[in-house]
Amino acid sequence: MPPPRPRRTPHPPSRPHPPRPRTPRPSPHPHHHTGSRRRAGARRAVWRGPAPASGRPEATPAPQGNGTSLTELLDYVRRVAADAALVATLPLDPEGRTWSRLEGPGGSEAWLISWPPGTGTGWHDHGGSHGAFAIADGELIEQSLTPQLPTEGWKTLELAEGVERQRTLPRGDGRAFGPHHVHQVLNLSAQRHAISMHAYYPPLPLMRRYSRTGPVLRLEQVEHPGEWA
Numbered sequence: 499m500p501p502p503r504p505r506r507t508p509h510p511p512s513r514p515h516p517p518r519p520r521t522p523r524p525s526p527h528p529h530h531h532t533g534s535r536r537r538a539g540a541r542r543a544v545w546r547g548p549a550p551a552s553g554r555p556e557a558t559p560a561p562q563g564n565g566t567s568l569t570e571l572l573d574y575v576r577r578v579a580a581d582a583a584l585v586a587t588l589p590l591d592p593e594g595r596t597w598s599r600l601e602g603p604g605g606s607e608a609w610l611i612s613w614p615p616g617t618g619t620g621w622h623d624h625g626g627s628h629g630a631f632a633i634a635d636g637e638l639i640e641q642s643l644t645p646q647l648p649t650e651g652w653k654t655l656e657l658a659e660g661v662e663r664q665r666t667l668p669r670g671d672g673r674a675f676g677p678h679h680v681h682q683v684l685n686l687s688a689q690r691h692a693i694s695m696h697a698y699y700p701p702l703p704l705m706r707r708y709s710r711t712g713p714v715l716r717l718e719q720v721e722h723p724g725e726w727a
Protein backbone atom coordinates (compact mmCIF):
# COMPACT_ATOMS: atom_id res chain seq x y z
CA MET A 499 0.00 0.00 0.00
CA PRO A 500 1.48 3.40 -0.88
CA PRO A 501 1.92 5.79 2.00
CA PRO A 502 -1.01 8.12 2.49
CA ARG A 503 -0.81 11.77 1.66
CA PRO A 504 -1.43 13.58 4.91
CA ARG A 505 -3.90 16.42 4.90
CA ARG A 506 -4.65 18.91 7.57
CA THR A 507 -7.67 20.88 8.49
CA PRO A 508 -7.57 24.12 10.39
CA HIS A 509 -10.72 23.43 12.36
CA PRO A 510 -12.17 20.61 14.37
CA PRO A 511 -15.40 18.99 13.24
CA SER A 512 -18.45 21.05 13.96
CA ARG A 513 -20.69 18.78 15.91
CA PRO A 514 -22.90 19.30 18.94
CA HIS A 515 -20.54 17.35 21.15
CA PRO A 516 -17.95 18.70 21.58
CA PRO A 517 -18.99 22.34 21.10
CA ARG A 518 -19.06 23.68 17.60
CA PRO A 519 -16.14 25.75 16.39
CA ARG A 520 -16.87 29.41 15.91
CA THR A 521 -16.12 29.35 12.21
CA PRO A 522 -17.02 26.05 10.56
CA ARG A 523 -15.40 25.60 7.19
CA PRO A 524 -15.97 23.08 4.43
CA SER A 525 -13.91 19.99 4.81
CA PRO A 526 -13.09 17.13 2.49
CA HIS A 527 -13.75 14.56 5.14
CA PRO A 528 -17.11 12.83 5.21
CA HIS A 529 -17.28 13.02 8.95
CA HIS A 530 -17.07 16.76 8.87
CA HIS A 531 -20.24 18.79 9.16
CA THR A 532 -20.43 20.94 6.05
CA GLY A 533 -22.51 21.92 3.07
CA SER A 534 -26.02 23.23 2.64
CA ARG A 535 -28.59 22.55 5.26
CA ARG A 536 -31.73 20.71 4.35
CA ARG A 537 -34.20 21.52 7.02
CA ALA A 538 -36.31 18.86 8.54
CA GLY A 539 -40.05 19.15 8.13
CA ALA A 540 -42.77 18.91 10.68
CA ARG A 541 -43.57 15.28 10.17
CA ARG A 542 -43.00 13.16 13.17
CA ALA A 543 -42.62 9.46 13.34
CA VAL A 544 -42.31 7.29 16.36
CA TRP A 545 -39.76 4.56 16.46
CA ARG A 546 -40.38 2.03 19.13
CA GLY A 547 -38.79 -0.98 17.65
CA PRO A 548 -37.38 -3.34 20.22
CA ALA A 549 -33.74 -3.07 21.06
CA PRO A 550 -31.80 -6.29 20.55
CA ALA A 551 -31.39 -8.12 23.79
CA SER A 552 -27.68 -8.60 23.41
CA GLY A 553 -24.86 -9.05 20.99
CA ARG A 554 -23.82 -6.99 18.05
CA PRO A 555 -26.37 -7.68 15.37
CA GLU A 556 -25.18 -4.84 13.21
CA ALA A 557 -21.64 -6.11 13.42
CA THR A 558 -22.37 -9.58 12.16
CA PRO A 559 -20.56 -10.12 8.88
CA ALA A 560 -23.18 -10.36 6.20
CA PRO A 561 -22.62 -11.88 2.80
CA GLN A 562 -22.25 -9.28 0.12
CA GLY A 563 -23.02 -10.32 -3.43
CA ASN A 564 -20.47 -7.90 -4.81
CA GLY A 565 -17.92 -5.64 -3.31
CA THR A 566 -16.25 -5.87 0.02
CA SER A 567 -17.69 -7.69 3.01
CA LEU A 568 -17.72 -6.50 6.59
CA THR A 569 -15.12 -9.11 7.42
CA GLU A 570 -12.78 -7.83 4.73
CA LEU A 571 -13.27 -4.24 5.80
CA LEU A 572 -12.65 -5.05 9.43
CA ASP A 573 -9.55 -7.07 8.60
CA TYR A 574 -8.28 -4.21 6.48
CA VAL A 575 -8.79 -1.44 9.05
CA ARG A 576 -7.23 -3.57 11.77
CA ARG A 577 -4.23 -4.30 9.59
CA VAL A 578 -3.69 -0.65 8.73
CA ALA A 579 -4.27 0.46 12.31
CA ALA A 580 -1.52 -1.93 13.40
CA ASP A 581 0.94 -0.53 10.84
CA ALA A 582 2.79 1.87 13.11
CA ALA A 583 4.99 3.24 10.34
CA LEU A 584 2.01 4.15 8.19
CA VAL A 585 0.03 5.57 11.08
CA ALA A 586 3.00 7.74 12.02
CA THR A 587 2.81 9.51 8.64
CA LEU A 588 -0.41 11.23 9.66
CA PRO A 589 0.40 14.64 11.15
CA LEU A 590 -1.39 15.57 14.35
CA ASP A 591 -2.91 18.97 14.94
CA PRO A 592 -3.97 19.99 18.45
CA GLU A 593 -6.60 22.31 16.98
CA GLY A 594 -8.50 19.83 14.87
CA ARG A 595 -8.72 16.49 13.21
CA THR A 596 -6.40 15.52 10.40
CA TRP A 597 -6.99 12.77 7.88
CA SER A 598 -5.60 10.95 4.93
CA ARG A 599 -7.59 9.06 2.33
CA LEU A 600 -6.36 5.62 1.34
CA GLU A 601 -7.46 3.09 -1.22
CA GLY A 602 -9.42 0.44 0.60
CA PRO A 603 -9.91 -3.14 -0.58
CA GLY A 604 -12.30 -3.87 -3.41
CA GLY A 605 -12.96 -0.24 -4.26
CA SER A 606 -13.91 0.72 -0.73
CA GLU A 607 -13.36 4.21 0.66
CA ALA A 608 -10.83 4.43 3.46
CA TRP A 609 -9.66 7.15 5.83
CA LEU A 610 -6.97 7.40 8.47
CA ILE A 611 -8.12 10.02 10.98
CA SER A 612 -6.60 11.72 14.00
CA TRP A 613 -8.80 13.02 16.78
CA PRO A 614 -7.52 15.68 19.16
CA PRO A 615 -8.89 15.56 22.70
CA GLY A 616 -12.52 16.57 22.85
CA THR A 617 -13.41 16.11 19.18
CA GLY A 618 -16.20 14.03 17.70
CA THR A 619 -18.42 13.47 14.68
CA GLY A 620 -21.96 14.08 15.85
CA TRP A 621 -24.74 11.64 15.04
CA HIS A 622 -24.75 10.42 11.46
CA ASP A 623 -25.35 7.45 9.20
CA HIS A 624 -23.40 6.30 6.16
CA GLY A 625 -25.98 6.57 3.40
CA GLY A 626 -26.52 2.83 3.17
CA SER A 627 -22.86 1.83 3.06
CA HIS A 628 -21.50 -0.67 5.50
CA GLY A 629 -18.15 -0.12 7.12
CA ALA A 630 -15.58 -0.78 9.79
CA PHE A 631 -13.11 1.14 11.90
CA ALA A 632 -10.24 0.27 14.19
CA ILE A 633 -8.26 2.21 16.75
CA ALA A 634 -4.60 2.77 15.96
CA ASP A 635 -3.77 4.89 18.99
CA GLY A 636 -5.52 6.31 22.01
CA GLU A 637 -9.13 5.52 22.74
CA LEU A 638 -12.45 6.40 21.11
CA ILE A 639 -16.02 6.24 22.32
CA GLU A 640 -18.75 5.06 19.99
CA GLN A 641 -22.36 5.83 20.82
CA SER A 642 -24.80 4.03 18.53
CA LEU A 643 -28.47 3.18 18.15
CA THR A 644 -29.29 -0.49 18.29
CA PRO A 645 -32.40 -0.57 16.06
CA GLN A 646 -31.95 -0.59 12.34
CA LEU A 647 -33.59 2.72 11.63
CA PRO A 648 -35.63 3.30 8.50
CA THR A 649 -33.61 6.07 6.90
CA GLU A 650 -36.23 7.38 4.49
CA GLY A 651 -39.57 9.07 4.96
CA TRP A 652 -39.14 10.78 8.29
CA LYS A 653 -37.68 13.95 9.73
CA THR A 654 -37.88 13.28 13.43
CA LEU A 655 -38.05 10.06 15.36
CA GLU A 656 -38.84 9.56 18.98
CA LEU A 657 -36.56 6.82 20.18
CA ALA A 658 -37.68 4.23 22.65
CA GLU A 659 -35.72 3.85 25.85
CA GLY A 660 -32.72 1.62 25.85
CA VAL A 661 -31.87 1.86 22.18
CA GLU A 662 -28.56 3.64 22.70
CA ARG A 663 -25.34 1.81 23.32
CA GLN A 664 -21.92 3.12 24.21
CA ARG A 665 -18.67 1.34 23.61
CA THR A 666 -15.19 2.26 24.68
CA LEU A 667 -12.74 1.28 21.99
CA PRO A 668 -9.10 1.15 23.03
CA ARG A 669 -6.11 0.78 20.77
CA GLY A 670 -6.34 -2.40 18.75
CA ASP A 671 -10.10 -2.67 18.99
CA GLY A 672 -12.28 -2.55 15.92
CA ARG A 673 -15.92 -2.43 14.90
CA ALA A 674 -17.86 -3.35 11.80
CA PHE A 675 -21.35 -2.05 11.08
CA GLY A 676 -24.14 -2.59 8.63
CA PRO A 677 -25.82 -0.19 6.21
CA HIS A 678 -28.37 1.17 8.71
CA HIS A 679 -25.90 2.01 11.43
CA VAL A 680 -26.38 5.38 13.18
CA HIS A 681 -23.65 6.50 15.54
CA GLN A 682 -21.29 9.16 16.73
CA VAL A 683 -17.62 8.75 17.51
CA LEU A 684 -15.83 10.81 20.15
CA ASN A 685 -12.45 11.26 21.71
CA LEU A 686 -13.37 12.13 25.27
CA SER A 687 -9.81 12.18 26.50
CA ALA A 688 -8.77 15.49 28.01
CA GLN A 689 -5.18 15.14 26.92
CA ARG A 690 -4.53 12.42 24.41
CA HIS A 691 -4.95 12.24 20.65
CA ALA A 692 -6.60 9.20 19.15
CA ILE A 693 -6.02 7.79 15.69
CA SER A 694 -8.36 5.44 13.87
CA MET A 695 -8.69 3.77 10.50
CA HIS A 696 -12.08 3.67 8.70
CA ALA A 697 -13.35 1.95 5.55
CA TYR A 698 -16.75 1.96 3.81
CA TYR A 699 -18.28 -0.03 1.01
CA PRO A 700 -19.66 1.06 -1.29
CA PRO A 701 -17.93 4.45 -1.09
CA LEU A 702 -20.21 6.76 0.83
CA PRO A 703 -23.03 7.96 -1.47
CA LEU A 704 -24.21 10.43 1.16
CA MET A 705 -24.27 10.94 4.89
CA ARG A 706 -27.21 12.00 6.97
CA ARG A 707 -26.55 14.26 9.94
CA TYR A 708 -28.79 14.10 12.96
CA SER A 709 -29.28 16.12 16.09
CA ARG A 710 -30.31 14.46 19.28
CA THR A 711 -32.46 16.08 21.96
CA GLY A 712 -33.39 13.60 24.61
CA PRO A 713 -35.27 10.80 22.87
CA VAL A 714 -35.82 12.81 19.67
CA LEU A 715 -33.56 12.19 16.71
CA ARG A 716 -33.90 14.86 14.03
CA LEU A 717 -32.58 14.76 10.49
CA GLU A 718 -30.63 17.98 10.08
CA GLN A 719 -28.66 17.66 6.90
CA VAL A 720 -27.79 15.37 4.03
CA GLU A 721 -24.25 15.60 2.71
CA HIS A 722 -23.04 14.29 -0.63
CA PRO A 723 -19.53 13.42 -1.82
CA GLY A 724 -19.16 16.70 -3.70
CA GLU A 725 -19.29 18.47 -0.37
CA TRP A 726 -16.32 16.64 1.10
CA ALA A 727 -14.29 15.48 -1.92
Ligand SMILES: [Fe+2]
Nearest residue numbers: 622623624681
Ligand atom coordinates in the same frame (compact mmCIF):
# COMPACT_ATOMS: atom_id res chain seq x y z
FE1 LIG B 1 -19.42 7.03 10.99
